[in-house]
Amino acid sequence: MSERQPNLRERRRSETRRLVQAHAVRLFTDRGYDAVTVADVAEAAGVSAMTVYRHFPTKEDLVLIDQPAQLIAEHVAASSAAQPLVRRVGGALIDAAADWTGGNGAEQAANERFLLDCLRLMVATPALRARHLDSQYALQQAVVDALGDDATDPDAAFRAQAATGACIAAMHTALTRWVEDDGHTALPDLIARALAASFGEDAVATRRKD
DSSP: OOOOOOOHHHHHHHHHHHHHHHHHHHHHHHHOGGGOOHHHHHHHHTSOHHHHHHHOSSTGGGTSOSSHHHHHHHHHHHSOTTSOHHHHHHHHHHHHHHHHTOSSTHHHHHHHHHHHHHHHHHHHOHHHHHHHHHHHHHHHHHHHHHHTOOTTOHHHHHHHHHHHHHHHHHHHHHHHHHHHTTTOSOHHHHHHHHHHHHHOGGGSOOOOOO
């Protein structure tokens, strides 16, 4: 069965969301997060403040990357349950990073620059760091749910939580290095290196080079 294609209303909503967020991140980067208001973002994007709030209920939401937990959870759910937990979760993190930074030529450069700008803002802004921690907890829970282990088995749940938390910590280290390096190293490769350093080379599946 093929996936349902978004209708015109959904496509317009998605386009408006991307437009607003792109202007917000640009303004925050140029002027500083605290110096920019939601009204400033609305004016730059050519929409009303109400429209901004409809898509982004809080100012912090303007910097959060769109649905990372859902994307990673989908990769986890699609992985083989026969694989070790760390390989399933780690592979999903690497694949999701490839999706975030993917594209060809100018598109890839724009995707990487946008993600770098978002991450820099999160690192530099206390309010965003706090929100980022909340999103990390939500990500961990989404991944644990996607692993599909028996929720009635406390030991299985603990193993899933521990493996997921450790993989996310490795990813965070890779993201920090990626920002410091201004994106000069491919993000999926950095995450793979961080996972290998944490769990050993055998914990990371070999990535296929196209």
